[in-house]
Amino acid sequence: xxxxxxxxxxxxxxxxxxxxxxxxxxxxxxxxxxxxxxxxxxxxxxxxxxxxxxxxxxxxxxxxxxxxxxxxxxxxxxxxxxxxxxxxxxxxxxxxxxxxxxxxxxxxxxxxxxxxxxxxxxxxxxxxxxxxxxxxxxxxxxxxxxxxxxxxxxxxxxxxxxxxxxxxxxxxxxxxxxxxxxxxxxxxxxxxxxxxxxxxxxxxxxxxxxxxxxxxxxxxxx
Numbered sequence: 001x002x003x004x005x006x007x008x009x010x011x012x013x014x015x016x017x018x019x020x021x022x023x024x025x026x027x028x029x030x031x032x033x034x035x036x037x038x039x040x041x042x043x044x045x046x047x048x049x050x051x052x053x054x055x056x057x058x059x060x061x062x063x064x065x066x067x068x069x070x071x072x073x074x075x076x077x078x079x080x081x082x083x084x085x086x087x088x089x090x091x092x093x094x095x096x097x098x099x100x101x102x103x104x105x106x107x108x109x110x111x112x113x114x115x116x117x118x119x120x121x122x123x124x125x126x127x128x129x130x131x132x133x134x135x136x137x138x139x140x141x142x143x144x145x146x147x148x149x150x151x152x153x154x155x156x157x158x159x160x161x162x163x164x165x166x167x168x169x170x171x172x173x174x175x176x177x178x179x180x181x182x183x184x185x186x187x188x189x190x191x192x193x194x195x196x197x198x199x200x201x202x203x204x205x206x207x208x209x210x211x212x213x214x215x216x217x218x219x220x221x222x
Contacts, residue, residue, distance in 0.1 A: 013097045013127055016041045016048045020090070023059060031111060032070055032084040034063060039090050039102050050130040051100055051123070058121055062086070062106060073110060084111045093180040093187060098221070100125040101180040103189065105202075118202060120178040120189050135179050138222075143215040146171035153188055153205040157195055162203055168195035181222060184209055 019042045025034040040055050041048040066086045073084075087107050094101040101124045109116035124133045139145040150171035157163035168175055168190060178189040190196075190203040213219045 013047050014045055015097050016044065016051070016095065016100065018042070018092065018095060018100070018102075021055075023063070025063075030070060032066075032086070034066070034086045036063075036086070036088045036106075037090060038088060038104055039092065041100075047127040047130070051125045051127070054123055054125065054132050058104070058123065059088075062088075062121070066108060069108075069110060073112075082109075082111060085109045085116070091180075093182045098126070098128060099181070100127075101182075103178070103180050103187075115198070117192065117198075119191050120202070122178050122180055122189075124180065134173075135176055136173070138181075138217060139212075139215050140217050144171075145212065145215050146173065146176065148212060148215060149176060149186070149188065149207060152207045152211065153190075156205045157190075157203060160203075162196040162200050164196045164200070165194065181209075182206070186212065 018039045020037050021040045023034065023036040023038075026032070036059060038055055038059055040052045044052055063086070066084075070084055085108070088104050091103045091105070092101075093103065102122065104121045104123075105118055106121065107116045107118045125131070126133050135145070150169055154163065154166070154169045157169065163169065175190075175194070176188055178191070180187045180189075185206040185208050188205045188207065190205075192198045192200075192202055195203050209216070209222050216222060
């Protein structure tokens with residue numbers, strides 16, 4: 001097992017400045033266009049440089065997956081179908097001296113499909129360790145955080161009348177991979193088809209952090 005990085009003292013860290021970076025690529029022969037917007041730290045110090053590395057790696061992984069799907073699909077003539085596209089946009093949830101929480105929403109359209117499909121990626125970066133936090137790392141060891149979050153989200157989605165696929169809110173780590181921390185809440189994003197049909201769109205639950213206070217490993221931090 002790799003050693004746990006030693007946390008840095010965040011009071012000495014500079015407040016990062018986030019800027020939008022773009023990646024654009026077009027290939028007429030292979031009939032695709034890529035237009036991505038994502039966040040990086042401008043002129044990062046050593047503490048914030050890993051955030052940029054994580055962001056770049058995430059984007060590269062999405063691009064590679066898109067191109068693999070294109071190759072598997074083969075070339076479709078322009079007369080038969082429009083161009084395949086990959087695009088993205090970002091949302092910022094928290095930006096402090098000791099945490100960055102951002103969400104990337106991608107949209108992929110494969111030529112011949114009925115509609116584009118959105119999907120989510122998140123970065124929850126802790127400069128104290130230089131890592132992208134998992135949801136489990138927010139909580140005390142052994143805490144039933146998934147049970148608490150699942151119960152809350154199920155109630156919210158049932159109240160909205162959009163919980164078509166209840167297995168999508170079961171207390172499993174894979175169901176809660178897309179999370180962010182806002183000012184006072186834990187934001188959970190469910191992509192299309194996870195809890196509801198495509199027509200209902202992605203769903204979101206904003207759970208007050210006050211309801212998780214007893215389970216958090218560092219309640220005063222949040």
